[in-house]
């Protein structure tokens with residue numbers, strides 16, 4: 001914390017508008033503190049005979065309707081005006097921000113209803129809400145502050161909800177959930193910290209709105225009551241003679257405007273100081289349910305699956321996994337009865353076109369499905385713990401210690417506001433109870449394992465200070481922190497350039513070799529999968545259509561796998577011959593049909609393929625399984641080659 005504060009003043013000052021903001025803050029603070037004492041007497045001295053006088057030595061900016069010094073009143077009113085605006089902003093923040101953040105993190109139904117409620121509340125002008133509250137509580141500061149605060153709180157709620165929802169969907173939130181970061185920490189260190197910058201900007205704007213609303217209410221006579229006065233009250237007593245003595249109205253108006261500018265600039269400077277990229281740049285400048293068995297419609301044949309999966313111990317066992325999204329009629333079946341074992345120490349590739357359910361299957365295992373997903377599974381076991389029936393704590397403990405996820409986009413996989421060292425050590429400090437020094441020692445060792453140079457320095461850096469490849473290495477190091485039994489790598493190289501892709505794949509393979517960590521490698525790229533994986537699972541529209549060893553990749557059985565392979569370009573591809581394409585497109589209508597989902601695009605489809613879903617059946621070769629009528633009804637001699 002101390003270290004963070006070091007760069008903070010520099011970052012605040014690095015904002016181009018910071019000098020003006022600080023000047024205004026200093027001026028308003030001084031005037032607010034000394035105002036009532038220094039100008040209080042002149043401000044209340046009534047001289048009706050001197051009403052609406054122009055500037056003079058006695059009253060530099062003229063007088064109001066009762067002959068009082070306009071400048072003295074404006075200066076003396078500073079303290080109360082600012083305090084009321086700040087109090088109303090605090091009320092709006094305390095109500096709006098937590099409500100918005102919690103709604104943003106809630107399930108889709110709560111989120112929808114809250115968004116509607118906030119939308120309705122936004123349609124009611126804040127000043128009307130304030131007038132209503134004042135009518136209930138009677139005129140006075142308390143009713144006005146509460147009224148204005150409540151009136152503008154929907155603005156804060158809307159901003160906080162939108163920001164929290166967008167953060168909740170980022171990979172680093174998912175990664176933090178997998179490693180078992182507590183809800184409180186998720187809220188403070190992940191959501192609030194990452195929404196602080198725009199929220200503070202919003203609070204600056206909200207303070208400006210409060211200031212104007214408070215002044216307007218006092219101007220209308222329902223806010224600050226005599227003998228007290230704020231800028232709204234000063235404006236009230238000067239506006240009558242706007243055309244003959246404009247200074248009486250312009251002076252408090254100018255004070256309101258300047259204070260509004262101060263709030264906005266201050267919000268901007270503070271928000272900027274929370275952005276680590278700017279902070280560091282500034283610093284450098286200075287220094288330098290368990291469900292029913294799924295896939296009822298298909299002969300899933302658990303027995304044959306068990307028979308075909310060899311006897312190696314499985315880190316994960318999935319049977320009859322089904323996942324749906326949406327509600328009512330607009331339901332999308334993303335996973336439609338998946339049976340899968342991930343063996344200890346293997347690199348298992350999952351391939352298939354976009355939308356085939358690869359990621360959703362992995363997310364279901366990692367307990368990271370979004371709230372809009374409905375999952376059913378006969379078995380969803382990780383290291384012997386049935387995740388489908390285990391309680392939340394048991395599930396979290398099982399996953400947090402031994403399962404890690406490396407996501408596609410290294411930009412969004414790490415919390416941008418927390419240093420690499422802290423992110424890497426979070427899991428082992430929370431779960432293994434390691435002290436800071438030992439945790440940092442382990443983090444340094446893991447960064448070395450994944451080939452990051454100067455690991456000590458990396459631990460002190462923020463994610464934006466690393467390149468994409470370095471960030472992905474850091475993600476893998478983070479995944480390795482608690483010696484996981486399984487790493488889910490969901491297209492971990494897609495966002496990287498080709499040379500870096502190769503390095504990241506090598507790191508994953510080395511980790512697998514060295515520590516025997518199983519890797520579930522999700523990819524579109526059959527060439528890469530064929531190169532690095534021991535076994536390959538091919539998915540099509542939410543189903544597994546083929547499981548095969550790498551050695552069998554030259555002679556797959558399923559027409560879809562053959563078509564995918566035909567579309568791979570390598571150095572042996574004849575540039576003169578046209579590329580193979582798979583005709584048609586995978587679509588929801590295919591997934592809804594009772595038959596094989598690939599039948600509409602399959603060159604070998606028979607009548608039976610369109611009406612009956614083939615189950616995953618053993619083929620020739622150990623562990624080779626295929627779901628295809630053309631293969632499983634072929635004569636056995638043909639099947640065994």
Ligand SMILES: Nc1ncnc2c1ncn2[C@@H]1O[C@H](COP(=O)(O)OP(=O)(O)OP(=O)(O)O)[C@@H](O)[C@H]1O
Nearest residue numbers: 325332334352353354355356357358359360361370
């Ligand atoms: N949060 C979600 N809400 C609604 N539908 C979703 C959601 N996540 C995934 N889906 C749907 O589930 C299906 C499977 O998605 P999934 O992400 O698993 O596919 P994928 O094979 O991993 O594709 P890609 O390779 O493009 O990532 C798709 O039809 C997708 O639209």
